[in-house]
Amino acid sequence: MxxxxxxxxxxxxxxxxxxxxxxxxxxxxxxxxPKTGEIVDRRHECSGQIVTGRVFVLPAGKGSSTGSAxxxxxxxLGTAPAAILLLKTDPILALGAIVADELYGRSVPILVLPxxxxxxxxxxxxxxxxxxxxxxxxxxxxx
Amino acid sequence: xxxxxxxxxxxxLEGRSGEGLRxxxxxxxxxxxxxxxxxxxxxxxxxxxxxxxxxxxxLQFAETLASGGAKVSIPTTLNMGPLDLQNWRVFGxxxxxxxxxxxxxxxxxxxxxxxTWTCAPYQGYLTPRFGQQIAWxxxxxxxxxxxxxxxxxxxxxxxxxISAAITGRVPxxxxxxxxxxxxxxxxxxxxxxxxxxxxETFWPAFGHFLGPVxxxxxxxxxxxxxxxxxxQLKALGAAAASSGAVALFHAVGLTPEAPTxxxxxxxxxxxxxxxxxxxxxxxxxxxxxxxxEGAPLDLVLLGCPHFSFAEFRQLAEQVRLAPGxxxxxxxxxxxxxxxxxxxRSGLPASLADFGVRITLDTCMFHTPMVAPxxxxxxxxxxxCAYYAPGELGVKVAFGSLADCVRSAVEGRVxxxxxx
Numbered sequence: 208m209x210x211x212x213x214x215x216x217x218x219x220x221x222x223x224x225x226x227x228x229x230x231x232x233x234x235x236x237x238x239x240x241p242k243t244g245e246i247v248d249r250r251h252e253c254s255g256q257i258v259t260g261r262v263f264v265l266p267a268g269k270g271s272s273t274g275s276a277x278x279x280x281x282x283x284l285g286t287a288p289a290a291i292l293l294l295k296t297d298p299i300l301a302l303g304a305i306v307a308d309e310l311y312g313r314s315v316p317i318l319v320l321p322x323x324x325x326x327x328x329x330x331x332x333x334x335x336x337x338x339x340x341x342x343x344x345x346x347x348x349x350x
Numbered sequence: 351x352x353x354x355x356x357x358x359x360x361x362x363l364e365g366r367s368g369e370g371l372r373x374x375x376x377x378x379x380x381x382x383x384x385x386x387x388x389x390x391x392x393x394x395x396x397x398x399x400x401x402x403x404x405x406x407x408x409l410q411f412a413e414t415l416a417s418g419g420a421k422v423s424i425p426t427t428l429n430m431g432p433l434d435l436q437n438w439r440v441f442g443x444x445x446x447x448x449x450x451x452x453x454x455x456x457x458x459x460x461x462x463x464x465x466t467w468t469c470a471p472y473q474g475y476l477t478p479r480f481g482q483q484i485a486w487x488x489x490x491x492x493x494x495x496x497x498x499x500x501x502x503x504x505x506x507x508x509x510x511x512i513s514a515a516i517t518g519r520v521p522x523x524x525x526x527x528x529x530x531x532x533x534x535x536x537x538x539x540x541x542x543x544x545x546x547x548x549x550e551t552f553w554p555a556f557g558h559f560l561g562p563v564x565x566x567x568x569x570x571x572x573x574x575x576x577x578x579x580x581x582q583l584k585a586l587g588a589a590a591a592s593s594g595a596v597a598l599f600h601a602v603g604l605t606p607e608a609p610t611x612x613x614x615x616x617x618x619x620x621x622x623x624x625x626x627x628x629x630x631x632x633x634x635x636x637x638x639x640x641x642x643e644g645a646p647l648d649l650v651l652l653g654c655p656h657f658s659f660a661e662f663r664q665l666a667e668q669v670r671l672a673p674g675x676x677x678x679x680x681x682x683x684x685x686x687x688x689x690x691x692x693x694r695s696g697l698p699a700s701l702a703d704f705g706v707r708i709t710l711d712t713c714m715f716h717t718p719m720v721a722p723x724x725x726x727x728x729x730x731x732x733x734c735a736y737y738a739p740g741e742l743g744v745k746v747a748f749g750s751l752a753d754c755v756r757s758a759v760e761g762r763v764x765x766x767x768x769x
Contacts, residue, residue: 217384232565232595237715237737241405247740249640267566269595271737272399272487275507280405295566299507301384302377306509309373310411 212327212342214318217296218304219338222316224289226332226344227261229253235274235281235300244286262334263288264325268297278303282315290336291317294325318342353382353521354389362517370420374513378520381510387521393503395478396426396515397471397495399487400508401458403716404432404451411509412457415516420461422515427466427476429488430656430683431455432716434709435467441709441719451717461516467711468685470656472499473580475687480606483526485514489597490588490655490733496598498583500606502526505597525598529616531607533600535564536620539573541627547575550750551635553585554732556626559634560586561594563624570600570614578604581658588655589732638735638748641726645745645763648724650676650754651714653683654734659691661751666697668755669704676705677761679721683709705758715741728754728763 231252233239238248244259268274278300281287291300301317308314316336320328328334328344335343355363363379365372382390400408433451434441459465466475471486472494478484478501486492486503487510495501504524506514514520524530537560539547546552560569578601590596600608608614652665665682682701684692689710692698701708714720714734720727720742727738728747735748747763757764 234592236403237740249739267595269561269566271489271592272492272505272507272511273403275509276400276403276405276408279407279411279509283405283407296384296386298381298384298510299505302381302507302510305377305380305384306411307407309376310407310414 209343209345212320212324212344214292214320214340214342216318216340217301218308218314218317220314220316221336221338222262222290223333223335224260224262226264226328226330226334227253227256227258228264228328228330230266232267232269233265234269234271235277236271239277239281241277241281241284241286244281258288259286260289262290262292262336264292264328266294268300272299274299275303275306279307282307282313283311287315290315290334292325292328293317293319294322295319353379353387355379359390359519368419370415370418371516373415373418374420374516377510377513378517382521385521385523387523389522390519391483391522391526392518393483393485393514393520394424395476395482395484396422396424396511397429397486397488397491398426398458398463398511398515399429399506400512401431401454402429402713404447404454408508409450409454412454415512416457416460420516422462423518424515425476426463426515427471428458428463430469430713430716431467431711434712434717436710443718447718461512463515466685466687468656468687469713470584470658470685473658473688474685485511485520487511489591490584492597493587493591493599494584496525497587497600497605531598532568532616532618533570533614534567534621535569536611536623537569537571538623538625539571540625542573544575546628550730552631553582554589554730555631555635555638557586557589558593558638558732558736559626559630560590561592561596564590564594564596566595567621568598568600569596570602570608570611570620572602572611574601574604576603579660581661584655585732589736592733592736635748638732639746640739641745641747641763643763643765645726645747647678647726647728647757647761647763649679649681649720649727650758651681651727651729651734652731652754654729654731657682657684657688659688662688662692662697664751666700668752669700669706672704672755672759674759675703676758678758680705680758681707681709683712683714686710726763728757730754
């Protein structure tokens, strides 16, 4: 099944990947290891998961403002998510992606989704994001 | 949406005054678009968080700005850095790491930043005034500046902080505007005895509890004692800004925008009212510990945020009462400013005798100083307890300063009233 969503673009770009969905906010500093791409916040439900190349779906960031630096370093090293889809504008994450674009000319698209669309995304959905903020979502066939 | 720019803004953005200034302004304008701001606002002071961690990209960013001729245009303090600039050799920091950290430090000071190197800038040099528009980074400093001082700042992450310092401009939005500083959530402390409120662990435990329930809403707290100290409010804010995204709280009768609850809510009503009981904070304190009672202790870590002179005095008192020396590593992190007072106080000798080692300018989470093989760490800081398991790969025990000293003497986690 394929469906379409529109997001508000915070940082534009095209990307595609499998969704990794969490309902818990995450601080990228203390929560994401840019060397490995692992979620290292041991209190987080995604602890131990690798976000590299995934379309990371989380409601918002939180905590330390050093999160921008962690995302930037992740983009430089190629361990960052393919894209980040949020429920609320998160300036700390957007900033990391914008600086990556300014400094390295490569980035990670970050979009804010409307509530219904955000909650419709499931782990393992294939999500393709276009520059303008259009999303194409295909869910694996349900048994 | 386009952001309305002044002629001066546009000149900076076009790069006619140098590439460093163009990069800084481009970041400010793109972030204004992200936040939906329609124009920019002047700020008159900045505190830089981006100097605090070291990576290839953080170094490249700082050197790109500095070599592009950028200079800060407003008084700008620096957060802790990734290196104890004076004592790194003593702590066994690798030379290659130190060399890069020194390069990064130089890039920031070359741009005109003041070398304060502290995450508690509100207890040091250049404290912001009530109502002053500022651009501060470091989550614990942001919540303190907004809440306790009544200055106005958003949570500025690494890189927008120095961009604001260079341009003197930020997106006009968020907590810079009075209407966005209105309380949203009423939090009432209902069954706390005066004795409980005086307990040192109350403050970080309450902060740890407050973070997730507030999320990014502005809490108005009723029931905090009016004689709370700077250090208690520091501990509360730092913990709340770690477990949640709290950038501003009001405490009725205590913080400057909350003489009364009605003023804190700016005449509006709370979206929600939450009653907090002692049991909630017992649970929050327990949640801050991952190490077992009685576990062999490798390290006591204090000064997150940086230890104040008043905290050194409290530590010295606990050390005076202690029946022996520390059997584990015992590190206190502070600023050169607090350390200068300590040096003139007559306390350093007794602290050193107990086994206290002091490190300046830095943060254990950003510098390779924690000895390999460290498994269990104890702290009185809610922020440190929150981040240590992920950042240092250790188990952590949260307790009072007295608990930390007692445990250090026994070489095991020993908290009062626990078995």
